[in-house]
Amino acid sequence: xxxxxxxxxxxxxxxxxxxxxxxxxxxxxxxxxxxxxxxxxxxxxxxxxxxxxxxxxxxxxxxxxxxxxxxxxxxxxxxxxxxxxxxxxxxxxxxxxxxxxxxxxxxxxxxxxxxxxxxxxxxxxxxxxxxxxxxxxxxxxxxxxxxxxxxxxxxxxxxxxxxxxxxxxxxxxxxxxxxxxxxxxxxxxxxxxxxxxxxxxxxxxxxxxxxxxxxxxxxxxxxxxxxxxxxxxxxxxxxxxxxxxxxxxxxxxxxxxxxxxxxxxxxxxxxxxxxxxxxxxxxxxxxxxxxxxxxxxxxxxxxxxxxxxxxxxxxxxxxxxxxxxxxxxxxxxxxxxxxxxxxxxxxxxxxxxxxxxxxxxxxxxxxxxxxxxxxxxxxxxxxxxxxxxxxxxxxxxxxxxxxxxxxxxxxxxxxxxxxxxxxxxxxxxxxxxxxxxxx
Ligand code: PMP
Numbered sequence: 001x002x003x004x005x006x007x008x009x010x011x012x013x014x015x016x017x018x019x020x021x022x023x024x025x026x027x028x029x030x031x032x033x034x035x036x037x038x039x040x041x042x043x044x045x046x047x048x049x050x051x052x053x054x055x056x057x058x059x060x061x062x063x064x065x066x067x068x069x070x071x072x073x074x075x076x077x078x079x080x081x082x083x084x085x086x087x088x089x090x091x092x093x094x095x096x097x098x099x100x101x102x103x104x105x106x107x108x109x110x111x112x113x114x115x116x117x118x119x120x121x122x123x124x125x126x127x128x129x130x131x132x133x134x135x136x137x138x139x140x141x142x143x144x145x146x147x148x149x150x151x152x153x154x155x156x157x158x159x160x161x162x163x164x165x166x167x168x169x170x171x172x173x174x175x176x177x178x179x180x181x182x183x184x185x186x187x188x189x190x191x192x193x194x195x196x197x198x199x200x201x202x203x204x205x206x207x208x209x210x211x212x213x214x215x216x217x218x219x220x221x222x223x224x225x226x227x228x229x230x231x232x233x234x235x236x237x238x239x240x241x242x243x244x245x246x247x248x249x250x251x252x253x254x255x256x257x258x259x260x261x262x263x264x265x266x267x268x269x270x271x272x273x274x275x276x277x278x279x280x281x282x283x284x285x286x287x288x289x290x291x292x293x294x295x296x297x298x299x300x301x302x303x304x305x306x307x308x309x310x311x312x313x314x315x316x317x318x319x320x321x322x323x324x325x326x327x328x329x330x331x332x333x334x335x336x337x338x339x340x341x342x343x344x345x346x347x348x349x350x351x352x353x354x355x356x357x358x359x360x361x362x363x364x365x366x367x368x369x370x371x372x373x374x375x376x377x378x379x380x381x382x383x384x385x386x387x388x389x390x391x392x393x394x395x396x397x398x399x400x401x402x403x404x405x406x407x408x409x410x411x412x413x414x415x416x417x418x419x420x421x422x423x424x425x426x427x428x429x430x431x432x433x434x435x436x437x438x439x
Contacts, residue, residue, distance in 0.1 A: 005150075006385060006409035007168045012392045014038035039403075040396060049074030052417045052424050054401065063427055065395075065402040065416045068369075071258055071283030072329040073419040079286045079325040086321035094121070094315040104320035107327050108292075111265050113274045116294040121315030125254035125281030126154025128293040132250045132277045133158050133215065135295060135303040140246055142212025146202045149178040150407040152224040153217060153252055162217055165224045165407075175211040177202035181225035181407075182234055184362070185380040191230075196237035203245045213247035215276075220267025221256035226406035227364050227371025227413060229261075235271035248299075251275035254291070255369070258283040259330050259418060262340030262367025270366060286329075288322035290314070335418040339368040342420045346370070349429040350414075357436050359387060370414035371405065372432075383410035391435050398431040 014025075021029055024045055029036055045057040051073045054062045064074070072079065086100070094101065105119050112119075122128045137143055147153070150165045160166055161173050172178065179198040180186035187194025203213045216238065222228040239249045256267030257280045268275055276299065281291030292314070303309070313319070330336060347365045350372060354360035361375040374391065376382040388410045395402055405413040412432075416424070 005407055006404075007166065009037050009166065010168075011404045011409045012040060012389055014041060014043050039401075040393070044396075052420055060399060062396075063400045063416070063424060065400055065414055065428055067401070067417070068255065068260065068415045069282050070287050071260065071418050072286050072326055072333070072335060073417050074287075076286055076325075076329055078329050079288070079322055082321040082325035083288055083318055086318045089317075091316055091318045093310075093312050095310070098317050098320075100317045100324075101315055101320040104324045104327075105315075107324060109294075111327075112278060112294050115274070115296050116278060118297050118300045119292055119294045120300070120309060120311070121290060121292045121319060122281075122311050123289050123291060123313050124154070125252070125279060125291045126156050126159050127311065127314070128254075128279035128281060128291045129153045129159045129162075129217065129250070129252060130156045131293050131309065132217070132279050132295075133162070134307075135277065135293075135299050136215035136248045136250065138303045138306060139248060139299050140212065140214045142214040142247070143175045144177065144203070144206030144209075144211035144213045144247075145175060146177050146179060146199060146206070146213070146216045146242070146247075147172075148181045148218065148222060148225045150181065150225045150405075151178075151217070151219060151222075153219070174209060175206065177206050181222050182228045183226070183364075183380075191228075192234035192237055195234060196241050199238040200241045203242065203247065207245070213242065213245045215248045215250050216242040217250040217252060219252045219255055220271070221261065221366060221369050223255040223369070223413060223415075224405050226373060226411035227366075227369060229270065229364055229366035229369075232270045233272050235268070236273050239271075239273045248276035249273065250277045250279065252279050254279060254281040255415075256366070258326065259336035260339055260367050260369050260415075262336060262343050265336065267366070284326065285319060285322035286326050288319060290319040290323060330418070333419065338420070339418045342422060342425050343368040343370070345422055346414070346420075346425040346429060349425065350432070353429065353433050353436060359384065359436065359439070368414075368416060368418055368420060372412040372414065373406070374410050374412065383408040385409040387439060388412060390439060391432070394435040394438070395431055398435060400428055400431045 048055045152163045152165045153159045182195040251268040278294040350363045361378045361380045362373040364371045374384045374387045405411045
């Protein structure tokens with residue numbers, strides 16, 4: 001491969017070298033310092049948002065194709081009302097009983113496999129994955145973890161260690177084995193078999209090095225790796241191989257969960273496997289910070305026998321109100337079928353753009369989650385991150401916000417709100433077509 005590995009946080013980000021900052025940008029950099037990560041060389045000041053659109057201080061409106069947090073639509077009135085109302089009634093931690101939280105957990109569990117009947121609510125996906133790692137280590141007695149080579153699972157010390165995409169110039173620790181993402185570039189036409197074999201080898205290596213195998217942790221749509229969904233069921237063999245060696249399978253649903261994949265409510269459904277644990281977050285509260293972990297009572301019980309688990313803000317009645325409103329809106333507005341319908345339409349348009357473009361090597365999709373892989377001469381072996389970067393900047397000028405993914409940063413990550421209309425899908429496809437035509 002010709003291109004160097006890219007950190008997920010540096011893609012199309014503001015760089016101080018780009019000029020002398022003033023105004024709000026200067027204040028932001030002074031306040032947040034080196035941890036200030038901003039999109040675009042010229043950052044955008046946002047003031048409001050509605051549906052799939054975000055409105056900037058200079059009066060420009062942008063179509064949001066990046067942001068899968070406000071998944072049922074920015075500032076959805078149902079979520080806003082539910083949160084506002086509950087904030088004025090009661091907002092406490094979970095060491096008291098509250099009917100609202102139990103009602104929400106019952107509704108959430110109705111969406112999950114029956115055997116994962118315990119749900120722990122947290123504030124971030126990172127916390128949920130951190131807890132999953134601790135449970136897996138306790139249940140298996142091992143510390144080895146397998147992830148994909150450009151995975152992202154969060155920002156605590158433990159989950160940064162299993163997030164190669166976040167590590168700048170460093171490798172994961174010795175107890176973390178990485179495998180190439182499940183695509184044709186790595187495994188040719190037998191993606192399922194190749195991926196399973198890679199997992200087998202990684203597990204054997206971890207065992208040989210004395211770490212054993214605690215878990216395979218996979219984002220079910222492999223978003224930061226560049227979005228990989230097909231062929232459906234390809235995870236099955238890999239999960240069987242993990243279980244045969246005593247490891248657990250953790251489905252990280254922070255990205256694909258909550259109806260985005262259209263055919264299912266969760267990404268793992270596409271693979272016909274039942275995870276040992278499911279972690280979730282991002283779209284769960286449509287912007288209200290909430291996340292969670294679902295596990296079998298025996299697994300959670302084993303962990304809690306040692307240390308217990310408590311989260312001050314996780315599972316508050318306000319979180320429950322936000323989460324319930326999200327579930328209700330998904331159902332009542334038919335957002336899961338909409339993700340499939342608009343996703344299928346957009347996919348067709350993107351396939352037409354790809355044909356003869358000379359630069360689109362693959363378009364991959366599940367529901368309203370797509371990856372558009374840009375390569376020189378459309379050759380998967382020659383990723384073109386410069387083109388991806390220029391396209392992202394060009395799309396911004398055409399009023400569309402989108403990000404990149406993949407080890408080399410050459411995959412456009414398509415992830416609009418689930419309420420996207422056909423007209424909005426056209427707006428994006430027209431802008432992308434125009435952009436690719438000038439490059
Ligand atoms: N897992 C995945 C797959 C993610 O994409 C993210 C966030 N980008 C996380 C976990 C971490 O979630 P949070 O930022 O809420 O901690």
